[in-house]
Amino acid sequence: MTATVTTPGRRRARIIGRRAVLPWLFLAPGLLLALVFKFLPMGKGVWLSFFDVRPFLGDQWVGLDNYTRVLTDHRFQDAIGHTLVLGVGMSLGGILVGSALALLLEGQARSLKIIRTAVFLPVVTATAVVGEMWRLMYYPTSDGLINSGLGLLGLGPVPYLDNPDTALWATMAMGIWMLAPYNMVIILAGLAGVDRSLYEAAAMDGVSLWQRLRHITLPAIRPALGIVLTLAAIRGLRVFTEVYVLTGGGPAGSTDVWMTRAYTLGFTRNDIGGASAASVVLLCVTLLLTVTVNYLRKRGDVR
Amino acid sequence: MRDRRRCTAVRLHRVHRLAATLAVSGLLFGTAACGSGSGSARAGDPNTLEVWTRSDPESAQTYDRVFAAFTKKTGIDIDYQPVMNFDQQLQSRASTKDLPDVMINDTALMGSYQAQGLLKPITPASIAGHDEITAKSWSSTVGRDGRHYGIPYSRQAMTLFVRKDWREKLGLPQPKTWQDTLALAKAFATRDPDGDGRKDTYGMVVPGSAQNGYVAWWGSSWLWQGGVQILRKEGTGYRPAMDSAAALRTVTWMKNNLFCGDNGVIQPSALTSVTANTTNFQDGNAGMYLTGPYNISTFDKALGKDTYEVLPAPAGPAGNDVLADGENVYFGAKTGKAKQEQALAAFLVSPEGQTLAMTGDHQPVVRIPVNSTLSAAKVRDDPRWSVVQKAYETASVQFPNAPDFAPVKQDTADALNAIFTYCGSDVRSGLKELNDTLAGDLKDQELLK
Numbered sequence: 024m025t026a027t028v029t030t031p032g033r034r035r036a037r038i039i040g041r042r043a044v045l046p047w048l049f050l051a052p053g054l055l056l057a058l059v060f061k062f063l064p065m066g067k068g069v070w071l072s073f074f075d076v077r078p079f080l081g082d083q084w085v086g087l088d089n090y091t092r093v094l095t096d097h098r099f100q101d102a103i104g105h106t107l108v109l110g111v112g113m114s115l116g117g118i119l120v121g122s123a124l125a126l127l128l129e130g131q132a133r134s135l136k137i138i139r140t141a142v143f144l145p146v147v148t149a150t151a152v153v154g155e156m157w158r159l160m161y162y163p164t165s166d167g168l169i170n171s172g173l174g175l176l177g178l179g180p181v182p183y184l185d186n187p188d189t190a191l192w193a194t195m196a197m198g199i200w201m202l203a204p205y206n207m208v209i210i211l212a213g214l215a216g217v218d219r220s221l222y223e224a225a226a227m228d229g230v231s232l233w234q235r236l237r238h239i240t241l242p243a244i245r246p247a248l249g250i251v252l253t254l255a256a257i258r259g260l261r262v263f264t265e266v267y268v269l270t271g272g273g274p275a276g277s278t279d280v281w282m283t284r285a286y287t288l289g290f291t292r293n294d295i296g297g298a299s300a301a302s303v304v305l306l307c308v309t310l311l312l313t314v315t316v317n318y319l320r321k322r323g324d325v326r
Numbered sequence: 327m328r329d330r331r332r333c334t335a336v337r338l339h340r341v342h343r344l345a346a347t348l349a350v351s352g353l354l355f356g357t358a359a360c361g362s363g364s365g366s367a368r369a370g371d372p373n374t375l376e377v378w379t380r381s382d383p384e385s386a387q388t389y390d391r392v393f394a395a396f397t398k399k400t401g402i403d404i405d406y407q408p409v410m411n412f413d414q415q416l417q418s419r420a421s422t423k424d425l426p427d428v429m430i431n432d433t434a435l436m437g438s439y440q441a442q443g444l445l446k447p448i449t450p451a452s453i454a455g456h457d458e459i460t461a462k463s464w465s466s467t468v469g470r471d472g473r474h475y476g477i478p479y480s481r482q483a484m485t486l487f488v489r490k491d492w493r494e495k496l497g498l499p500q501p502k503t504w505q506d507t508l509a510l511a512k513a514f515a516t517r518d519p520d521g522d523g524r525k526d527t528y529g530m531v532v533p534g535s536a537q538n539g540y541v542a543w544w545g546s547s548w549l550w551q552g553g554v555q556i557l558r559k560e561g562t563g564y565r566p567a568m569d570s571a572a573a574l575r576t577v578t579w580m581k582n583n584l585f586c587g588d589n590g591v592i593q594p595s596a597l598t599s600v601t602a603n604t605t606n607f608q609d610g611n612a613g614m615y616l617t618g619p620y621n622i623s624t625f626d627k628a629l630g631k632d633t634y635e636v637l638p639a640p641a642g643p644a645g646n647d648v649l650a651d652g653e654n655v656y657f658g659a660k661t662g663k664a665k666q667e668q669a670l671a672a673f674l675v676s677p678e679g680q681t682l683a684m685t686g687d688h689q690p691v692v693r694i695p696v697n698s699t700l701s702a703a704k705v706r707d708d709p710r711w712s713v714v715q716k717a718y719e720t721a722s723v724q725f726p727n728a729p730d731f732a733p734v735k736q737d738t739a740d741a742l743n744a745i746f747t748y749c750g751s752d753v754r755s756g757l758k759e760l761n762d763t764l765a766g767d768l769k770d771q772e773l774l775k
Contacts, residue, residue, distance in 0.1 A: 078420035079659070080443045098740075158603065163594040166526065185597045187747055271537030274597035275747035276740060290414065291538055292733045293438055 065306075072299035082296075089300035098276060099284050099301065106280040109195055109266075110259025116199035118251055121206025126240075128207070129214050139211075143204045150201070154268025157197045158184070184270050187277035194278050198265050202258070206251045213247030214240070249320040256312050261305060281305055374403040375666050379430040379691070380412035387688040395682055396673045402666050420444060425658030428667055430674075433466060433652050436476050438730040440469045441771065446657040446664075447473040454672035458697045462719070467654055470728045470773075476654030477671045480683070482618050482693040483718035484547050484648040487625065489613040490635040492519035492527075501640045504551070507614070508583055508591070514613035515590030525590075531615040532584065533604045534596040534746060539732075541746070542739035545580065546649045547616060550723045551642030552576025556738055557726055557764070563775035564729060566764035568738070568757050576642070577745060578753045586749035597747055616648075619693050619714040636710040638717050650722035652693065681705055694718050733767045 047054075072089055074082035093099050128139050145153060160168040163182035173179035183193040221239050230238075263282035266272060272279035272287070281301065289298030379389055386408035393404040409415050412431055419425055425444060439445050450456040450464060463478040486507075488500070493510065496517055501507040511529025513519070520527055533540045542556075549556065553572040557564040567573070584592050593599070593606045606612035608621075608628035615621075616639060625634060639648045655674055657667050673679045677699055683692035684705050694702050694715050703712035725731050741760035745753055768774035 077442055078417050079423065079425075155603075158595075164526070180594075182594060185595055185747075190598075267537075270598045271535050271600065273535050273537065273743055273747070275744035276536070277747075287736065291736045293413070293442075293730070294733075295417070 068299045069303050071296055072303045074296050076295040076299075085296065089296045090304070093288075093297055093301045093304065096284075098279065099281070101276060102279045102281050102284045105191060105278060106260060106262065106282075108191060109198065109262055109278075109280060110256070112192075112195045113198035113202055113262070114252070114255035114259045116195065117202030117206050117255055118248065120199055120203035121251065122210055122248075124203060124207040125210040125214055126236075129211060139207075143208065145201045146205045150264040151268050153197065153201060154265065157200075158269060161193055185274055187275050190270055190274060190278045194266055194269055197269060198262065201265070202255065206255070209247050209251050210244055213244035217243040245323075249316075253313060253316050253320070256316055257309055260309050260312065371403075372663060372666070373401070374405055375427045375663060375670055376405045376407065377428045377430070377670070378407050378409050378412065378416070378426040380410070380432070381408040381691065382410065382689075383408065385689045385691050388683060388686055388691045391686055392674070392679060392682045392691075396670060396679070399673065400669055402669060404670075416444070423660075425661060427658055427661045427663050428670055429656045429658060430479055430653055431656065433476070433478075433654050434725050434727055434731050434735070436467065436469065436654060436656070436727045438732055439656065440475050441730050444656075444659055445469075445475045446659050446661070447475055448477060448657060450474055450477075452668055453477060453675070454668075455676050455697070458677075458699055459675060460696070460698050460719075463696045466724050466727065468728065476656050477675060478696040479653045479655045479674055480692040480694065481650060481652035481696055481718050482620065483650040483714060483722040484616055484618055484639060485714050485717055486637045486639050487607060487615045487617065487621065488635050488637055489514070489519070489607075489629075489633060491633050492613050495519055495521070500635070500637055501614075503640050504579070504583075504642050507640045508587075511591045511614060512588055515588070519613060520610065526611055527590070528593045528606060528612040529591045529614060530584070530593075531604055531607045531612045531617075532592045532596040533599045533601045534585070534592075534743065535598050535600050536736075536739040536743035537600050539735040539739040540600050541742045542735045543649065544616065545742055546723075546725070547639055547647070548580055548642065549573070549576055550647035550649065551639065551644060552579065553642075553644030556734065557729070557768070559726070560775040563773045564726070564768055565775050566761045566768065568741075568764060569761040572644070573757055574754055577742070577757060581746055581749070581753060585746035597743065618651075619711065622708075622710065623689070636713045638713060638721070645721065647721050647723050648717055650718050650724050652696075653691075729768065729771055729773050733770070734764055737763045737767060 071082070073084060073086060075085050075088075076082050124142060128135055128142065161183040162168075162170065163185055164180050165171050165174045167180070169183070170180035173181065181189065184190050217240060221243075222235065225235050225239060261282055262280055263286065266278050266280050266283050267286070270278045272283040282305070285298045285301035285305070288294045288301060377393065379386070381389060386406075389406060389408065393406050397403055407426070413435070416425075416429070420442065436445070447469075448467075450459075456464075459478055463481060464474070467474045467476040467478060469475040486501070488510075492514060493500070496513050496519055498510055498513055499506070501510050507530070514527055514529045516525070518525065518527070533544050535541060546556070552575060554570065554576050555567045558567040585596070593604070593612055601617070607615040608625055610629065619636075622636070639646045655671050657664075657671075661667070674683075675697055677697055680692050680695040680697045680700055684690045684695065684702070694711075695705070701712065702715045703709050725735065738760065741756055741763070745751055745756040765774055
C-alpha cells in the first residue's frame with residue numbers, strides 16, 4: 024500500500040491525464056473513420072505515386088519518374104492555365120455574386136426567406152444534374168434556353184460549349200451559379216453580426232450607401248470573407264465534376280483542368296501511378312495556397 | 327417506382343464518383359470490400375464459379391437466365407456479379423491477388439489485361455464447340471505472345487441508321503458512298519424533312535468528344551473506309567501510321583465536310599457529345615447515325631420500326647469497312663478451376679447459350695452470335711440483324727488488341743477532336759504530332775518497331 028501513496032502533484036497529473044484523455048476518447052470514432060477513409064488512402068496515394076502500378080504483377084519502384092512525366096506533359100501544362108483561370112474566376116465571381124445576393128436578400132421578411140431558399144437550391148443539387156441542365160441551357164441552337172433568349176434580341180445562336188474560345192467561360196458561369204449561394208449563406212451569417220447601431224449612427228451622419236458598405240459592412244464581414252476565400256481557393260483548384268459533366272475537358276482540351284487530366288490518366292489509360300503523382304502535386308499546391316491565404320488573413324487581422 | 331429508380335441512379339452515380347475519388351487517392355481496399363462481397367466467401371468451393379460481367383441491372387437479368395440454365399445442366403453453381411465500374415473494381419481485386427474465375431468484358435481490353443498478367447492463356451481446342459467459332463473471331467483473341475487470351479462471346483459491327491421516312495419524302499436514294507451520305511445529310515439539314523416548317527433538323531449524329539476516346543471509336547470506321555490504319559503491324563511490333571497520305575486525305579475530308587462544312591450536316595453539339603447525351607436521332611431531329619446495333623431496341627421504342635432503316639456503312643475511297651468490337655470471355659489468372667471454367671465457356675458459346683443471351687424480355691447481351699451455326703436475324707426474327715451480321719463477317723476491322731489499345735485510342739481521340747475543333751488548323755501537323763505521341767505509347771509498351 025505504501026507505494027500507492029500519491030503526492031498532490033501526482034494526483035493532479037493523473038486528473039489532468041484523465042482530462043486530457045477524455046476528449047480524445049470522444050474524438051476517437053471520428054478520427055478513426057478519418058484515418059481509415061482519409062489519411063491512409065492519402066498516404067497510399069502518395070506511396071503509389073512513386074511506382075509503376077501493376078496490381079497483379081507487383082508494383083515497380085520508378086522514383087520520381089511519374090512526377091517528371093506529369094509535369095513535362097504539355098497537356099498537363101495546358102491544364103494548369105485552365106485550372107487557374109477557372110479557379111480564380113469561379114472564386115472571385117462566386118464571392119462577388121454571393122456578396123451581392125447576401126446584401127440584397129438580408130432581412131427577416133418571409134418573402135426573403137423563400138427567395139433565399141430558392142437561391143440556395145443549386146448548392147444542394149447534385150453537380151451531375153446541374154451539369155446536364157446547363158448542357159441543355161447552353162444548347163447551341165435556338166432550341167437552347169439561353170440561345171432562344173438571345174434569339175429574341177436578334178442575336179446568336181452562340182455555340183457556348185463547342186467553341187474552344189468560349190467553353191471555359193461557359194463552364195465558369197455554371198461554377199459561379201453553383202458557388203455563389205453557398206458564399207451567400209456564410210456572408211449572410213457575417214452580416215447578421217454587424218452592429219445595427221453603427222448603421223443608425225451612419226444614417227444620422229448622412230453617409231452615402233457606398234460609404235456605408237465600405238466603412239461598416241465590409242470590415243464587419245471580413246472574417247466571413249476570409250473563410251469564403253479559403254474555401255473557394257481549395258475548391259477552385261480541385262474542380263472536376265463541373266468540367267467532367269459539362270464538356271469532358273473538350274473541345275480540343277480547351278477546358279481540360281488538372282483533375283480531369285488526372286482522371287483520364289488513371290482510368291482511361293490505366294496509369295494509376297501517374298494519376299497519383301498528379302493528385303499529389305495538386306495536394307501540395309492546395310496545401311501551400313491554403314497556408315498562404317491563412318497567413319495573409321491572420322497578418323491582416325493583427326494589423 | 328420511377329422515383330426509386332431515379333434514386334438508385336443518383337446513388338449509383340454517387341457511388342461511381344466516390345469510387346473514382348477513392349481510387350485516385352489510392353483507397354484500394356475500400357473498393358475491394360464492395361467488389362468481392364459474397365465472392366470470396368465461396369471462393370474455395372471448387373463447384374462454384376465467380377463470374378463478373380460489365381452489365382447494368384437490365385442486362386444482368388439476361389445473364390441470370392443464361393447462368394441458371396448452365397447450373398441446371400451441369401450442376402456447377404455461378405456466383406454472378408454484374409459490375410458497372412468493372413475496371414476499377416477489377417484493379418482492386420487484382421491488388422488482393424484474388425481474381426474472379428470468369429469475366430465477360432470488351433474485346434478492346436484484352437491487351438491491357440494481358441499486359442497486367444490478369445488472364446490465363448486459353449487453348450481453343452480445350453473448349454467444346456470451339457470449331458463452331460469462325461477463324462476470324464478466334465484471331466481477334468490472340469495476344470502479344472501468339473497465344474489466345476479470350477474466347478469470343480458476342481460481336482457487333484457498326485451500321486448506318488437512316489430515317490427512311492425522311493429519305494423517301496425527299497425522294498433520295500439509300501446512300502452508297504461518302505458523297506451520297508454528305509448529300510443526304512445536307513438535304514436532311516436544309517429541306518425540312520419533318521415538315522414542321524422550321525429549320526431544326528440535322529443530317530447526321532456524331533459523338534465527337536474526346537472523353538473516353540469517343541471520337542476515335544466513332545471515327546475509326548471512317549478511317550478504315552479511307553484506307554487508314556492507326557497502327558501498322560511490323561514483325562513482332564507496331565508502328566504508328568497516322569502520318570500516312572491516306573490519313574491526311576481522310577481526316578481532311580472529315581474535317582472539311584462534316585465538322586467545318588455546311589451548318590447542320592452534323593448536330594451542333596457534336597464536339598462535346600458522348601453517346602449517352604447524343605440523342606438527336608432518337609429524339610427525331612437528326613437523320614443518320616453510324617453506330618452499333620445495341621441501339622436497335624432503343625430506336626424501335628422511340629421512333630418505331632418502320633420509320634428508320636439499317637444500312638451497311640457507305641463506302642469511302644478504300645471500301646466500306648466498319649469498326650467491329652464485342653465482348654470476350656476471359657479466365658482470371660491463377661484460379662485453379664480450369665475444368666469448370668471451360669465447361670462454362672463451352673456453354674456460353676454453344677447454340678443454346680448464345681440463343682438464350684440473344685432473346686428474352688430484357689436487354690440481350692449477345693448481339694451477333696460468335697457461333698457460326700446461328701443467324702442473328704433468324705434467332706431474333708428480324709431481318710435488320712442480317713445487315714449487322716454481314717457487316718461483321720465481310721467488312722469489319724477491330725482495333726488491334728495485342729497492344730494495350732487504351733492509350734492509343736485516347737491519344738487518337740484527343741488529336742482528332744482538336745483537329746475537328748479548330749477549322750483553320752493544319753491537319754498535317756496535327757497528325758504528325760499524333761503520330762509522335764502514338765510512337766511514345768508504343769515505346770512505353772516496348773512494342774515500337
